[in-house]
Amino acid sequence: MKVILIDDNEKRAKLLCNWMTSIGVLDENITVVDNTTEARFLISRNYYDVLLLDVVLPKRKQDKALWSNGIELLRYISASNRVKTPEKIVGITAYSEDISSFKDKFEEHCLNVVEVKLGTTEWIPKLSKAFSYIQSSKIARLRADGDLVAVTVHGIRTFGQWQERLKKMIQGEADYIKFLSYKYGYFSVIFFVFPFFQRLEVNRLKLALKGMIAANPGKEFIVFSHSFGTYLFAHAFQELIEDGESFNIKTLVLSGSVLKATHDWSFTQAVPGLNLINECGSDDRILWLSEAFVPKTGMAGRTGFYGFNSDHFRNRFHLGGHSLYFEGDQFMKDNWLPLFVENPSTPAYDERGDLNLVANIIEQLSVLTGKFGLYLFLIFLLFFIWLCF
Known part of the structure; x- marks a missing residue:
C-alpha cells in the first residue's frame, strides 16, 4: 500500500508515519510533504492508494497555511486527467470544530475528515477502518x-x-x-x-x-x-x-x-x-x-x-x-x-x-541434546541441579 501524507505539522506527521508502519505500511511506501505545490507534482506522477490531507495547508514552503489551498488541491485531483486519483482521500485536522464552516467543502471530495490530535488515540479506529477498506478493495480487485x-x-x-x-x-x-x-x-x-x-x-x-x-x-x-x-x-x-x-x-x-x-x-x-x-x-x-x-x-x-x-x-x-x-x-x-x-x-x-537465564539454558540444552543425544542432556541437567543446590 502506498500513502502520501500532506501535513505541515511535523509532530503529527511523525505520529501518523509511526502508526502506519505499525500496521504494516513500509517506510518506503510512505511519502510526506508539507505543501500543496509539491503534493500536486507527486500525485501527477505517482499512484497512491491513500491520500491523508491536512485540511489547512500552505501552498508553498513558508507560505501561510489556508484551508482554501486544501480545497484547491482536491478540486485539481478531481478535475485533472493528469492525476492518478488515489483510492481513498481522508482529511485530517487537529480540531474538527475549527473547520465547521468549511468542512462540507472538504467532504465533497473526501469520504470523511478525521480529528487527529497529539496525545490522543480516538483517531486510530477511524483511520484503521479507512486503511482496512483499501486493503479489502485491493484484494477484491486482484486477479x-x-x-x-x-x-x-x-x-x-x-x-x-x-x-x-x-x-x-x-x-x-x-x-x-x-x-x-x-x-x-x-x-x-x-x-x-x-x-x-x-x-x-x-x-x-x-x-x-x-x-x-x-x-x-x-x-x-x-x-x-x-x-x-x-x-x-x-x-x-x-x-x-x-x-x-x-x-x-x-x-x-x-x-x-x-x-x-x-x-x-x-x-x-x-x-x-x-x-x-x-x-x-x-x-x-x-x-x-x-x-x-x-x-x-x-x-x-x-x-x-x-x-x-x-x-x-x-x-x-x-x-x-x-x-x-x-x-x-x-x-x-x-x-x-x-x-x-x-x-x-x-x-x-x-x-x-531478552531470553531469561532458564529459557536460555533450556534452549542450549535442546540444541546439544539434538546433536549428542539424551545421555548428554541428562548429564547437563544433573550438573545444572547441582549448581542450583
Whole structure:
C-alpha cells in the first residue's frame, strides 16, 4: 500500500508515519510533504492508494497555511486527467470544530475528515477502518481471472480447523481465489518421531502437490503451513524443484516451524520472485522438544532461520506460543490477509525481549541434546541441579 501524507505539522506527521508502519505500511511506501505545490507534482506522477490531507495547508514552503489551498488541491485531483486519483482521500485536522464552516467543502471530495490530535488515540479506529477498506478493495480487485491458488498444510495433533477459518476470511474478500487445504489426519507425536513415517508423509504430500500443479497450469500459489506441516511442505517442495517441476509459488508462509534453523533454502533460487516468511513465537516451548528429541527437526519457528534477512526472506518474531497464529482470527487478518494484494509488503516484526537465564539454558540444552543425544542432556541437567543446590 502506498500513502502520501500532506501535513505541515511535523509532530503529527511523525505520529501518523509511526502508526502506519505499525500496521504494516513500509517506510518506503510512505511519502510526506508539507505543501500543496509539491503534493500536486507527486500525485501527477505517482499512484497512491491513500491520500491523508491536512485540511489547512500552505501552498508553498513558508507560505501561510489556508484551508482554501486544501480545497484547491482536491478540486485539481478531481478535475485533472493528469492525476492518478488515489483510492481513498481522508482529511485530517487537529480540531474538527475549527473547520465547521468549511468542512462540507472538504467532504465533497473526501469520504470523511478525521480529528487527529497529539496525545490522543480516538483517531486510530477511524483511520484503521479507512486503511482496512483499501486493503479489502485491493484484494477484491486482484486477479479476478482466478489465477491465484491458496494452499494450506496443518500441523500434527490437529485437524487444521484454522485452514477453514483462513479460507472463509480470504474468500469473504475475494471469492474467486481458489483454496486447497491439504489434510493428513490426526498425526500422532509417536509417529512424528520416526523418520520412516516422516518420509512417508513427505512422499504423500509430494504426489498431492504434483497433481495440484498439473490441475492448475499457469497459476500462482500462496502457501501457508504450520508446525509439522512446514517440515512436510519444505521437503516436498525441494524435491519437486529438484525433479524439474515448475512450481510457481508467489509466497510461502511458515508458522511454528519444526525445521532446523540451519535449513538449506538455496533450492528456492530456482523459483523467481518467491517471498518466504517465517512466523516465529517467542515462547514456543514445544519446539524445544522438537529440537531435542525428534530426528531431522528443529526450532526455526522459535529462533528463526539463520542467515540474511531481506524483503524476500524474512523471519518475523511475535509474542506467544506454538498456536499464537490461530488464537482467534486477528493474527491471520493482520499478517496474512495483506499477502493477497499485488506486490505485498512484508514488514519486519521482532517483539522478543531478552531470553531469561532458564529459557536460555533450556534452549542450549535442546540444541546439544539434538546433536549428542539424551545421555548428554541428562548429564547437563544433573550438573545444572547441582549448581542450583
